[in-house]
Amino acid sequence: MWATPGKLRAKGIIGMNRRNIRYIGRYNDRSLYPLVDDKLKTKLLAKRHGITTPDLIGTITNQFSVKHVAEMVSGQPGFVVKPAKGSGGKGILVVEHQDAEGYIKPSGHRLHREDLERHVSNILSGLYSLGGSPDVALVESLIAFDDSLSEYTYEGVPDIRVIVFKGYPVMAMMRLSTAASDGKANLHQGAVGVGLDIATGTAVRGVQFDRPRVDHPDTGHDLVSLKVPDWEVLLKLAASCYEMTGLGYLGTDMVLDRRHGPMLLELNARPGLAIQMANGEGLRSRLDLIERQSENGDVDARVAFARHHFARRGELQEAMAS
Amino acid sequence: MSRVPFYLLVGVLLLTGIAVTIYRHVAFEVPWAPGEQRQVWEVEAQVNFIADGGPAKVSLALPSNQQGFRVLTENTASSGFGLSFLDDEEGRRAQWATRDAKGSQQLYYSVQLLVAPEAAPPDIEPPSPAPDISWERPYDTAAEGAISRAYRQSADAFTFARELVRAFSGDRQDENARLLLTQFDRPSLLVRLLNQADIAAREINGLMLEDGRRRQTLTTWIQVFNEEGDWVIINPTNGEQGRPDNLLLWGAGDQAVLEVQGGSDSQVTFSMLQHNEPASVAVRNQLADDTLLNFSIHSLPLEEQSLFKTILLIPIGALVVVLLRVLVGIKTSGTFMPVLIALAFIQTSLFTGLVGFLLVVAVGLVIRSYLSYLNLLLVARVSAVIITVIAIISLFSVVAYRMGLNAGLTITFFPMIILSWTIERMSILWEEEGSKEVLIQGGGSLLTAILAYLAMNNPWIRHITFNFLGVQLILMAFILLLGNYTGYRLLELRRFKPITED
Ligand SMILES: Nc1ncnc2c1ncn2[C@@H]1O[C@H](COP(=O)(O)OP(=O)(O)O)[C@@H](O)[C@H]1O
Ligand SMILES: [Mg+2]
Numbered sequence: 001m002w003a004t005p006g007k008l009r010a011k012g013i014i015g016m017n018r019r020n021i022r023y024i025g026r027y028n029d030r031s032l033y034p035l036v037d038d039k040l041k042t043k044l045l046a047k048r049h050g051i052t053t054p055d056l057i058g059t060i061t062n063q064f065s066v067k068h069v070a071e072m073v074s075g076q077p078g079f080v081v082k083p084a085k086g087s088g089g090k091g092i093l094v095v096e097h098q099d100a101e102g103y104i105k106p107s108g109h110r111l112h113r114e115d116l117e118r119h120v121s122n123i124l125s126g127l128y129s130l131g132g133s134p135d136v137a138l139v140e141s142l143i144a145f146d147d148s149l150s151e152y153t154y155e156g157v158p159d160i161r162v163i164v165f166k167g168y169p170v171m172a173m174m175r176l177s178t179a180a181s182d183g184k185a186n187l188h189q190g191a192v193g194v195g196l197d198i199a200t201g202t203a204v205r206g207v208q209f210d211r212p213r214v215d216h217p218d219t220g221h222d223l224v225s226l227k228v229p230d231w232e233v234l235l236k237l238a239a240s241c242y243e244m245t246g247l248g249y250l251g252t253d254m255v256l257d258r259r260h261g262p263m264l265l266e267l268n269a270r271p272g273l274a275i276q277m278a279n280g281e282g283l284r285s286r287l288d289l290i291e292r293q294s295e296n297g298d299v300d301a302r303v304a305f306a307r308h309h310f311a312r313r314g315e316l317q318e319a320m321a322s
Numbered sequence: 323m324s325r326v327p328f329y330l331l332v333g334v335l336l337l338t339g340i341a342v343t344i345y346r347h348v349a350f351e352v353p354w355a356p357g358e359q360r361q362v363w364e365v366e367a368q369v370n371f372i373a374d375g376g377p378a379k380v381s382l383a384l385p386s387n388q389q390g391f392r393v394l395t396e397n398t399a400s401s402g403f404g405l406s407f408l409d410d411e412e413g414r415r416a417q418w419a420t421r422d423a424k425g426s427q428q429l430y431y432s433v434q435l436l437v438a439p440e441a442a443p444p445d446i447e448p449p450s451p452a453p454d455i456s457w458e459r460p461y462d463t464a465a466e467g468a469i470s471r472a473y474r475q476s477a478d479a480f481t482f483a484r485e486l487v488r489a490f491s492g493d494r495q496d497e498n499a500r501l502l503l504t505q506f507d508r509p510s511l512l513v514r515l516l517n518q519a520d521i522a523a524r525e526i527n528g529l530m531l532e533d534g535r536r537r538q539t540l541t542t543w544i545q546v547f548n549e550e551g552d553w554v555i556i557n558p559t560n561g562e563q564g565r566p567d568n569l570l571l572w573g574a575g576d577q578a579v580l581e582v583q584g585g586s587d588s589q590v591t592f593s594m595l596q597h598n599e600p601a602s603v604a605v606r607n608q609l610a611d612d613t614l615l616n617f618s619i620h621s622l623p624l625e626e627q628s629l630f631k632t633i634l635l636i637p638i639g640a641l642v643v644v645l646l647r648v649l650v651g652i653k654t655s656g657t658f659m660p661v662l663i664a665l666a667f668i669q670t671s672l673f674t675g676l677v678g679f680l681l682v683v684a685v686g687l688v689i690r691s692y693l694s695y696l697n698l699l700l701v702a703r704v705s706a707v708i709i710t711v712i713a714i715i716s717l718f719s720v721v722a723y724r725m726g727l728n729a730g731l732t733i734t735f736f737p738m739i740i741l742s743w744t745i746e747r748m749s750i751l752w753e754e755e756g757s758k759e760v761l762i763q764g765g766g767s768l769l770t771a772i773l774a775y776l777a778m779n780n781p782w783i784r785h786i787t788f789n790f791l792g793v794q795l796i797l798m799a800f801i802l803l804l805g806n807y808t809g810y811r812l813l814e815l816r817r818f819k820p821i822t823e824d
Contacts, residue, residue, distance in 0.1 A: 001816060003815050003821075004815070008810055008818050013821060015810040016651065017807050017811065021805075022808055122700065125701065127750060188755075207820075210817055210820070212820055276821065277817075277820065280821055282821070
């Protein structure tokens with residue numbers, strides 16, 4: 001039931017307190033937070049740095065414009081409404097397609113125009129934003145995710161979380177949405193996390209609700225065969241977010257689009273710790289190694305360094321082999 | 323980035339806090355525990371005199387803080403007289419004056435004294451050396467004899483004084499002593515002899531405190547100084563050295579205890595009563611000399627004091643929240659909401675508070691779920707929830723009262739706006755993350771609130787926070803230290819357990 005602190009330390013696990021004080025507090029300048037806490041700002045910033053993000057259909061900034069949301073999305077096959085200052089998947093509404101009567105969520109659940117308007121109105125009044133401050137609603141086009149991943153996810157776009165420390169990608173996991181997570185790939189809502197080998201982008205180990213898992217709960221597909229295509233491009237994209245934001249301890253959420261390849265979905269100045277569970281390994285030794293590096297090379301050098309030093313053979317494969 | 327300044331700050335806070343706290347305990351006898359009783363004497367002095375008709379002026383020496391006693395409060399009653407208090411090197415005095423007084427007059431002065439065994443004796447100046455003392459014959463030789471005999475049998479001022487007094491008391495009286503006593507009053511004779519031997523001494527007045535005594539008078543004692551300026555009290559009748567525990571010195575210096583101008587037949591008598599008071603009351607009654615070190619809430623009016631009693635507890639609640647979040651890892655809805663709920667529990671008592679809280683939140687959630695169909699703006703919706711909460715609370719109060727449950731009335735102490743936001747957040751949480759998360763966060767908040775309540779309602783903690791402001795600095799230091807803790811939280815030991823399994 002309980003582990004001893006000594007055992008966790010031996011595994012190099014980082015707890016919340018350490019993350020907050022030692023990494024976020026030390027490497028993330030507070031004045032930079034707005035860049036990543038506001039998804040609209042992140043999007044514009046990424047555009048300037050030539051980093052691709054899902055297309056922005058439009059924004060809704062005041063209650064008067066709420067009625068126009070239906071107009072705005074008409075003609076879009078699928079779209080996503082999200083609060084600019086939301087986090088943890090809160091307030092994200094994924095609409096897979098629409099017809100004359102309304103909007104259909106990935107689960108098949110049908111929404112009407114009023115539901116959509118109410119949702120947008122709630123976003124504007126700050127229901128999902130930190131501290132309840134007034135917010136802006138973003139409407140994004142739906143990502144058509146890479147076909148190679150379709151068996152691993154249920155009713156939603158899987159995303160790839162890469163922790164970037166001082167510009168080095170240190171740990172990665174893929175998050176697969178499930179029936180429980182309602183079309184969103186946020187772990188505490190029930191998505192499955194699959195640790196990824198930094199060297200190759202292949203699966204290491206899986207978790208759901210912080211407990212080990214070898215297959216997808218809804219599709220039943222095993223997780224071991226998972227391999228992220230375009231892995232190197234994706235790592236470089238993630239690593240370049242360091243230069244873009246200046247944040248030393250950063251969680252990047254990437255998605256793989258069928259046509260555009262790896263894209264940046266959003267950035268996080270306070271990335272969660274579940275990635276350690278998904279990888280079956282603590283972050284500590286990797287972060288220590290990076291802290292010992294005196295100079296930061298360019299993106300390519302950093303990615304090469306990380307792929308060399310953080311390579312792992314997946315436990316899932318080992319389990320299969322034996 | 324060096325952590326030295328941080329630890330320095332924490333160290334300074336901790337040391338200052340502890341020092342101020344201990345200072346208050348030692349210097350003002352504020353006890354550590356709330357239940358301690360303190361002995362308090364109530365002494366009343368009654369001045370009687372016959373006024374001549376015309377202006378009259380009465381001056382009465384007053385007791386001051388001294389070894390064994392501390393003055394708490396003073397009162398006077400004196401119809402038709404103006405009153406002023408004087409405070410000079412000669413000691414404190416009360417002065418009554420009137421333009422026109424005739425016949426028998428009574429003036430009252432009463433004082434409450436805290437028995438304070440640790441109180442230090444004040445510094446007292448020795449009397450100025452007496453002018454040359456001359457005796458008439460045959461007393462001069464008797465005096466010489468008494469002095470030289472005591473001188474031989476003593477080593478210093480105090481032992482000399484003791485020997486001298488003994489030679490004048492009981493069976494050890496010799497010829498010289500008996501001769502001198504026929505002519506002189508004992509205490510003044512002894513002082514005179516001491517002065518002749520170049521020892522500073524004076525008569526002082528004291529009151530023997532005995533519970534329930536009335537119409538007592540002051541007794542005379544001899545205060546003897548040595549070269550270093552230390553002094554002792556010697557009983558003039560038997561030569562015993564040292565102050566009896568129940569001796570209250572009345573007045574100081576050489577002035578008379580009672581001086582009356584424009585009157586005759588004056589006398590002062592005393593009555594006294596002893597009782598025990600809770601230490602906190604005794605502390606409150608101390609005349610606050612408002613120095614920075616004695617910075618204390620007790621100098622505020624009573625109403626503000628009781629307000630501060632609560633305010634000073636909030637850091638305790640905050641500490642509980644910090645402990646639970648940083649060391650345990652409990653999730654709460656709204657960081658300090660549990661502290662506010664705990665404050666409400668203090669007013670309502672835990673059980674009523676819990677029942678009330680659960681009722682209000684549960685009914686609120688049901689009504690809120692209906693409101694979510696109405697498609698309202700957030701501000702309007704929360705306002706509607708506030709009104710609902712007020713309605714629920716009013717309804718419960720009335721129903722509880724009708725059913726004879728007076729405890730139900732205290733439900734109005736709940737912070738309604740906070741409750742409304744709690745309901746709003748819980749209901750969103752329910753829609754967004756399901757009932758499980760609501761139970762986790764709601765349960766976490768309630769658990770935190772209960773623990774905060776238990777801490778804040780603990781009589782000992784209440785006593786300490788209210789009486790020792792230095793404790794706030796100590797709390798601050800602890801909270802800063804906790805804010806620097808990078809170790810695991812208790813619940814993380816469970817969360818990360820699966821990783822350690824292979
Ligand atoms: N444009 C999109 N198309 C499809 N799914 C999306 C889109 N944007 C977000 N999502 C889904 O919602 C999840 C959370 O989105 P994200 O932008 O990371 O917000 P948050 O800060 O709340 O985590 C993603 O993991 C993804 O599954
Ligand atoms: Mg995200």
